[in-house]
Every structure is written in structure tokens, then in C-alpha cells.
Amino acid sequence: MSCPICGEKTERKYRPFxxxxxxDLDLAKxxxxxxxxxxxxxxxxEAREIPDEENPARPH
Known part of the structure; x- marks a missing residue:
């Protein structure tokens, strides 16, 4: 199995990396x-950005 980030052979401790x-690079992505x-x-x-007129967004 090869690392999905760099293609090197995987290390058991970090598998699949x-x-x-x-x-860490994968986590950052x-x-x-x-x-x-x-x-x-x-x-x-777009639908998530426009609040519904019947249910206006309330401040927390």
C-alpha cells in the first residue's frame, strides 16, 4: 500500500500514511x-445564506 499524499510505502504506525x-498534511486538507x-x-x-422570512435568524 502506498501513502495517498506522497506515494511512499506506508508505515504501520501512520497507516494509511x-x-x-x-x-498532518491530510488532516490540514x-x-x-x-x-x-x-x-x-x-x-x-445560496439557500443557506438567505434567511427565511418566516423564520428570521435570531442572535444568540
Whole structure:
């Protein structure tokens, strides 16, 4: 099995990665949004930004 980040042979301790560095790089991609599942609906993002007139957003 090869590391999904750099392609080197995986290390048992960091599997499926070869090192802590590659594991951390992968985590960073998740945290900054580089990995995302595309939406089936084009308007999904826009619908979330506009508050519903019947249920206006309330401050916390």
C-alpha cells in the first residue's frame, strides 16, 4: 500500500500514511475545506445564506 499524499510505502504506525507529516498534511486538507463533497443541488449554498422570512435568524 502506498501513502495517498506522497506515494511512499506506508508505515504501520501512520497507516494509511508513510509518516506523521503526511498524516498532518491530510488532516490540514480536511480542516481547511480542500476535501469537499460536491452538492447535487446548485442552489444549496445560496439557500443557506438567505434567511427565511418566516423564520428570521435570531442572535444568540
Amino acid at each position: 508513510c509518516s506523521k507529516r503526511c498524516a 480536511w480542516l481547511n475545506g480542500s476535501y469537499a463533497v460536491p452538492s447535487a443541488e446548485q442552489d444549496d449554498a
